[in-house]
Amino acid sequence: MLRQAYQRISQVSRGNSLSLSLNRNMASSSRRDLTDRVAIVTASTDGIGLAIAKRLANEGAKVMISSRKEKNVQRALEELHGTGLPKDRVKGVVCHVGSQTDREKLIDATLTNFGGVDILVSNAATNPHMGSVLDCSEEAWDKIFEINVKAAFLLTKELVPHLSKRKGSNVVYVSSIAGFQPFAVLGAYSVSKTALLGLTKVVAQELGPENIRVNCVAPGIIRTRFSSAITENQAINDKMMEMVPLGRVGEPEEIAGLVSFLVSDDASYVTGETYVAAGGQPSRL
Numbered sequence: 001m002l003r004q005a006y007q008r009i010s011q012v013s014r015g016n017s018l019s020l021s022l023n024r025n026m027a028s029s030s031r032r033d034l035t036d037r038v039a040i041v042t043a044s045t046d047g048i049g050l051a052i053a054k055r056l057a058n059e060g061a062k063v064m065i066s067s068r069k070e071k072n073v074q075r076a077l078e079e080l081h082g083t084g085l086p087k088d089r090v091k092g093v094v095c096h097v098g099s100q101t102d103r104e105k106l107i108d109a110t111l112t113n114f115g116g117v118d119i120l121v122s123n124a125a126t127n128p129h130m131g132s133v134l135d136c137s138e139e140a141w142d143k144i145f146e147i148n149v150k151a152a153f154l155l156t157k158e159l160v161p162h163l164s165k166r167k168g169s170n171v172v173y174v175s176s177i178a179g180f181q182p183f184a185v186l187g188a189y190s191v192s193k194t195a196l197l198g199l200t201k202v203v204a205q206e207l208g209p210e211n212i213r214v215n216c217v218a219p220g221i222i223r224t225r226f227s228s229a230i231t232e233n234q235a236i237n238d239k240m241m242e243m244v245p246l247g248r249v250g251e252p253e254e255i256a257g258l259v260s261f262l263v264s265d266d267a268s269y270v271t272g273e274t275y276v277a278a279g280g281q282p283s284r285l
């Protein structure tokens, strides 16, 4: 009896690992259909934001990219158009998320070019202070919260009148694994990322009745300019990788894949959630 049960479990688990590996291959090659969706991705001229913009555009969305520097916006547009994405599907504008004027320009440019907005991916963040949290100046603390939390809140608030006109609209905030397990030298930044987990919950509750979903992603260590102090120093990188069961740094495209799921109708019953993509790095039970 026990032996039969064991054989059955072995068969099922062999089947599961086969289908898992098939699914993994499918996930890397399959594309969702975001045709006719319009997405704003902030801080999207480099790193994770650029990968998200590329992924959503490749899935058919019209995407408005943005960041603080005109030259970066132009470079990113050239890169995206250079991959074959049509110029009328990917456009860009300068937007420092901390500036109300810039946020208005971002929204206006999106409405003018694409006629509405379905998706906000709020990805911008800053970290002007490294070291003990109690050594963080008031100025640095305010800057961190202004860009990482307040700008995300304000942009959401400014976009709700437009998101509520569309079906299946949604917001994704980019938090961090540090929002669950603070990094010792990134104390204030970590607290700001924890705040986004709360913002996700509270805004999801309020916008649920309007059928606007609100979710969050918490990346682990991802290979970008932002994390280069870790990834380009072999000793620090090796030490950090001891915490990561997959034993490697993540790539921006691996966060883009998760965001693509959350903004799509595949996640139509998911709201108020934070998805961790951190190679197994401890976050929560």
Ligand SMILES: NC(=O)c1ccc[n+]([C@@H]2O[C@H](COP(=O)([O-])OP(=O)(O)OC[C@H]3O[C@@H](n4cnc5c(N)ncnc54)[C@H](OP(=O)(O)O)[C@@H]3O)[C@@H](O)[C@H]2O)c1
Pocket: 042, 043, 044, 045, 046, 047, 048, 049, 066, 067, 068, 069, 070, 072, 073, 095, 096, 097, 098, 123, 124, 125, 126, 147, 174, 175, 176, 177, 218, 219, 220, 221, 222, 223, 224, 225, 226, 227
């Ligand atoms: N990389 C990681 O390991 C990691 C881990 C967890 C979470 N995250 C989060 O992922 C997000 C993206 O980080 P990343 O690693 O992709 O960074 P990144 O590669 O350094 O790219 C940063 C992007 O943000 C833009 N930017 C910076 N400040 C901005 C502002 N105030 N307003 C608008 N755009 C701004 C930059 O362009 P301009 O200079 O032209 O403005 C650039 O396009 C952040 O929220 C970060 O906290 C990253």
